[in-house]
Amino acid sequence: xxTAVRYTQGAALVATGLLAGAFGYGAANVIxxxxxxxxxxxLTFHTTMMKVNEPVMQSAMAxxxxxxxxxxxxxxxxxxxxxxxxxxxxxxxxxxxVFGNVPLHAQFRKWAAGPVPSGYAETFQRWELFHTLRTLTxxxxxxxxxxxxxxxxxxxx
Numbered sequence: 001x002x003t004a005v006r007y008t009q010g011a012a013l014v015a016t017g018l019l020a021g022a023f024g025y026g027a028a029n030v031i032x033x034x035x036x037x038x039x040x041x042x043l044t045f046h047t048t049m050m051k052v053n054e055p056v057m058q059s060a061m062a063x064x065x066x067x068x069x070x071x072x073x074x075x076x077x078x079x080x081x082x083x084x085x086x087x088x089x090x091x092x093x094x095x096x097x098v099f100g101n102v103p104l105h106a107q108f109r110k111w112a113a114g115p116v117p118s119g120y121a122e123t124f125q126r127w128e129l130f131h132t133l134r135t136l137t138x139x140x141x142x143x144x145x146x147x148x149x150x151x152x153x154x155x156x157x
Contacts (some may be wrong), residue, residue, distance in 0.1 A: 005074045009149055012067035016086060016142040019064045019093065022057065023135035031128055039120070043112040050105045061097065064090040064141060071148065082148035089141035093134040100130030 030049075034042045068087035072080050104127045111120065 002074075005071070005152075008067060008071045008074050009145075009152070012064070012071045012083065012086070012145045013142075013149060015060065015064040015067045016090060016138070016145045019057075019060050019090065020135070020138040020142040022060065023093070023131070023138045027131060027135045031131065034124075039116060040112075043108055043116075047105070047109050047112045050108075054102065054105070058094065058097065061090060061094040061138075064138070065094060068141060068145060071145070075148070075152070079148040079152040082144045082151065086141040086144035086148070089137045089144065092137040093141070096130055096134040096137065101127055101134070104130070 034046065037045070065087055068083050068090055072083035072087055075083050104123060107123060108127075111117075
C-alpha cells in the first residue's frame, strides 16, 4: 500500500474512532446523567458543556469527513467505496448536529436563563433522538473505515 494512502487511512481510523467514541460516551454516560439530575442542573451543565463541545465536536466531524473522503480519493476498489460510505456517514453526523442538535442548544440556553416551557421534556427527547442518530452515523463511519483497512490488507495465508 502506498505510504500516502496508509497515512490517510491511519488518520481516518483515528478521526472516525474518536468521533464514534465521543458520541458513544455521551449516549452511554452523559444522557443518562442528564435524565437523573434536577432540571436546573441539567440545563446548567448542558449549556456549559456545549460551549466547549460545539467547536471541538464540529472540528472532529470535519476531520473525519476530510480524512474519509481523502481516503476515498486516494484509494482503489472496495476500500474506496467503503471510505466513500464512511465519508457520507461522517457528513450525516455533522448535518444532524448542525440542523438538529445545535438549534436545540439555543433553546436550552434560553431556558437556563428564564422560564422553562411546559413541553420541555419532548424537546429533550428530540435532542436525544438527534444524538442517537449522529452516534449511529459516526459508528457506521468508523466501522466502514475499519472494514476498508481490513479489505485493503491481503490475507497472510
